Amino acid sequence: DQQVKQNSPSLSVQEGRISILNCDYTNSMFDYFLWYKKYPAEGPTFLISISSIKDKNEDGRFTVFLNKSAKHLSLHIVPSQPGDSAVYFCAASGSNYQLIWGAGTKLIIKP
Amino acid sequence: EAQVTQNPRYLITVTGKKLTVTCSQNMNHEYMSWYRQDPGLGLRQIYYSMNVEVTDKGDVPEGYKVSRKEKRNFPLILESPSPNQTSLYFCASSLSRGGLAGVGEQYFGPGTRLTVT
Numbered sequence: 001d002q003q004v005k006q007n008s009p010s011l012s013v014q015e016g017r018i019s020i021l022n023c024d025y026t027n028s029m030f031d032y033f034l035w036y037k038k039y040p041a042e043g044p045t046f047l048i049s050i051s052s053i054k055d056k057n058e059d060g061r062f063t064v065f066l067n068k069s070a071k072h073l074s075l076h077i078v079p080s081q082p083g084d085s086a087v088y089f090c091a092a093s094g095s096n097y098q099l100i101w102g103a104g105t106k107l108i109i110k111p
Numbered sequence: 112e113a114q115v116t117q118n119p120r121y122l123i124t125v126t127g128k129k130l131t132v133t134c135s136q137n138m139n140h141e142y143m144s145w146y147r148q149d150p151g152l153g154l155r156q157i158y159y160s161m162n163v164e165v166t167d168k169g170d171v172p173e174g175y176k177v178s179r180k181e182k183r184n185f186p187l188i189l190e191s192p193s194p195n196q197t198s199l200y201f202c203a204s205s206l207s208r209g210g211l212a213g214v215g216e217q218y219f220g221p222g223t224r225l226t227v228t
Binding site for chain 1: 117144146148151152153154155156159170201203216217218219220221222
């Protein structure tokens, strides 16, 4: 039973346009959410996070939105750049120390 | 330079031959964790440690052991590896909990690709 789901295995976006990556979760006890980015042959790197007391967090070109009632979060990248091509993972955490990860979405930025 | 190091980066071994993958961090982080990454499954947590001598099971602990005798090191031990443990393994560390709760942003090592034949 996947508690964190990224239903799109891949996404292709034109350079300069907005990329929207989605993530759904089932466990209402999750209260902290993170996005990580991963290039081939490297470990994931932290991108942005949001706690459940907020519905939006912004960092430069990256914005994460949280809809608790829908148990849904999304990552917006504006504008998309070639270097954004990577696999993006959504992860969720609750009151314990475990981090539950989605399967990832491969983002391809087309020139 | 702040980093998480893992060794070896690549390992091919045979079923039943004990092996250890080392992990070390130089950021004085309390929290450390091991993950395995398999196609279509994302990252799954194997074990984690909240501090020295404190470890706990993640989602997929079967067939693995860990120890945390020093803050900087968190080795992953496969006592009797089997082919279903063929995977890409990542070690990660973080300073503390983030937000209301949770483990905060984690720093990952470069990964260890293990093949068990």
